[in-house]
Amino acid sequence: MSDNTEPTVEAGKTVKEEPAEKPPVVKKTAEKAATPEKTATAEKPTATEKSATTEKVAAGEKPAAAAKAPAAKAPVAAKPAAAAKTATAGVESKTTKDPFVSRRRIIWASIVGFMSAISLMFVRFFLPRTLFEPSPIFRIGYPGDFSIGVDTKFQNQYRIWVVRNAERLFVIYARCTHLGCTPDWKQGENKFKCPCHGSGYDSEGVNFEGPAPRPLDRANVKLDAEGQIVVDTSVLYSWPKGSKSNFDEPGAFVKV
Ligand code: FES
Numbered sequence: 080m081s082d083n084t085e086p087t088v089e090a091g092k093t094v095k096e097e098p099a100e101k102p103p104v105v106k107k108t109a110e111k112a113a114t115p116e117k118t119a120t121a122e123k124p125t126a127t128e129k130s131a132t133t134e135k136v137a138a139g140e141k142p143a144a145a146a147k148a149p150a151a152k153a154p155v156a157a158k159p160a161a162a163a164k165t166a167t168a169g170v171e172s173k174t175t176k177d178p179f180v181s182r183r184r185i186i187w188a189s190i191v192g193f194m195s196a197i198s199l200m201f202v203r204f205f206l207p208r209t210l211f212e213p214s215p216i217f218r219i220g221y222p223g224d225f226s227i228g229v230d231t232k233f234q235n236q237y238r239i240w241v242v243r244n245a246e247r248l249f250v251i252y253a254r255c256t257h258l259g260c261t262p263d264w265k266q267g268e269n270k271f272k273c274p275c276h277g278s279g280y281d282s283e284g285v286n287f288e289g290p291a292p293r294p295l296d297r298a299n300v301k302l303d304a305e306g307q308i309v310v311d312t313s314v315l316y317s318w319p320k321g322s323k324s325n326f327d328e329p330g331a332f333v334k335v
Pocket residue numbers: 255256257258259260273274275276277278289290291
């Protein structure tokens with residue numbers, strides 16, 4: 080009969096206390112254990128779930144929400160790339176607009192220009208400082224090419240006039256004996272007239288007016304083996320004022 084009697088008060092207490100305290104502990108552990116499993120299953124569906132999903136899809140059913148989760152995360156993964164692009168674009172725009180960069184370019188351009196100028200001056204130092212003038216010795220043709228009078232066709236090229244009279248052919252150097260200007264041949268007045276100070280010379284270059292101190296100089300002339308007239312303006316014949324004329328010396332004319 081003692082087995083059918085109700086439990087004592089102490090035994091009842093122990094029975095009531097155990098269900099009240101232990102269940103929360105069990106729930107917590109169950110929740111902790113269930114949380115990683117759920118996330119794991121949500122992120123990585125197992126082979127059985129995949130097969131089940133494919134079967135459902137084949138049967139026309141919509142896939143589970145767990146299968147949709149990876150697809151929904153794709154745009155989230157694309158956001159860092161877009162953010163990286165905007166960041167690089169910002170860096171580039173900062174680089175191009177950086178005042179220090181443009182200032183550095185100006186400084187380098189100045190340095191390069193200065194060094195180039197120095198290099199050119201260094202090379203120029205070793206080059207000869209000569210004037211490339213035409214040779215003072217040249218041919219002007221045959222005596223028969225010139226008629227009596229003044230021929231001015233070589234004035235611009237060689238700065239000479241070719242004068243021929245009944246006995247001689249000579250070449251006048253077209254430089255005023257006053258200060259070196261180039262006179263003009265005045266066909267109507269039959270004279271050379273200097274435009275600088277008005278000196279005048281007759282048709283053979285003998286001064287007769289103006290400040291010119293002496294007649295126009297004459298260049299060396301001779302005939303070569305072929306009979307052409309060779310002129311050398313580096314050798315001149317003059318008639319200094321109050322002195323004897325050099326116009327009759329050999330080389331001052333050719334006989335015609
Ligand atoms: S230079 Fe010819 S007159 Fe003075």
